[in-house]
Amino acid sequence: MPELPEVETIARGLQRAIAGKTIAAVDVTLPKIAVAPPGRRFSTSLQRDTIRRVTRRGKYVVFDLRSGRRLVTSLRMTGRLIVQANAALELLPYTHVALRFTDGSRLCFSEMRQFGRMRLVEADEPWDAALGVEPLESSFTARAFIGMLSGRSGAIKVFLLDQRRIAGIGNIYACEALWEARIRPDKPAGSLTKPAIRRLHAAIVDVLTRATDLRGTSVDDYVDAEGLRGGFQNRLSVYGREGQKCPRCGSLIVRTVLGQRGTWWCRRCQK
DNA sequence: CCGCCGCCCTGCTTGC
DNA sequence: TGCAAGCAGGGCGGCG
Numbered sequence: 001m002p003e004l005p006e007v008e009t010i011a012r013g014l015q016r017a018i019a020g021k022t023i024a025a026v027d028v029t030l031p032k033i034a035v036a037p038p039g040r041r042f043s044t045s046l047q048r049d050t051i052r053r054v055t056r057r058g059k060y061v062v063f064d065l066r067s068g069r070r071l072v073t074s075l076r077m078t079g080r081l082i083v084q085a086n087a088a089l090e091l092l093p094y095t096h097v098a099l100r101f102t103d104g105s106r107l108c109f110s111e112m113r114q115f116g117r118m119r120l121v122e123a124d125e126p127w128d129a130a131l132g133v134e135p136l137e138s139s140f141t142a143r144a145f146i147g148m149l150s151g152r153s154g155a156i157k158v159f160l161l162d163q164r165r166i167a168g169i170g171n172i173y174a175c176e177a178l179w180e181a182r183i184r185p186d187k188p189a190g191s192l193t194k195p196a197i198r199r200l201h202a203a204i205v206d207v208l209t210r211a212t213d214l215r216g217t218s219v220d221d222y223v224d225a226e227g228l229r230g231g232f233q234n235r236l237s238v239y240g241r242e243g244q245k246c247p248r249c250g251s252l253i254v255r256t257v258l259g260q261r262g263t264w265w266c267r268r269c270q271k
Numbered sequence: 272c273c274g275c276c277g278c279c280c281t282g283c284t285t286g287c
Numbered sequence: 288t289g290c291a292a293g294c295a296g297g298g299c300g301g302c303g
Binding site: 112 | 274275276277
């Protein structure tokens, strides 16, 4: 499940691999994946456009095109964007959309669960208006975070997963940041003290930065644009570690369910 | 605006 | 051993 560090790693790899390439043709084998523009127009409107730059916004990979438009891609759980040197290679399994470039190379968008989406948006289209602040940008300050949480009755972990507030945090890094900040995942967001919010702010930035430096977390499916696994799975403190010892206090890590999501934490040191 | 819920989909795990 | 049911999960639309 690619979150900010994984999507950032993928986008950087794609920038190196395909920036400057021109699209010769687009093969769509599962039409519901390519949502806009609908039908055959998705492929025809991409033809002859050029990939200018590949970036990330939240958990979305964004292909900036020479025409000014953007191809916005959501990987959801099992989505992969893999570059193949030539089109004679066998397609990656579960490839639903393939971009063929004029130099003979190819980009496969594969997604086993079929939840992933690609959307071509116009130059002036505010496609990310509903997305919240980027947690690794300077606009995400502790002060701003304090303001965002005030008056909220919902659990802090559910808040962290809400992409309309902060963009890019998923289940792994929400669990890890709350552990690092020593905060219970089910604590009402508005009840956190200012020192606790400052700790959590620092923990979010720290965890996302360290995970990005290690090219993300590969717990099961995730690989980057070159097909390589990340390195942060070896640094996880609580995520997926039910029954194992808390690295800080030695108490056993528990798994509970919060907002229909598995949640791993330490009952002793997260208050 | 806010919070909650169900849906989408497939492969893996669980339980009989 | 074999099979079916249950579970997981990000984003989105619908609802109150």
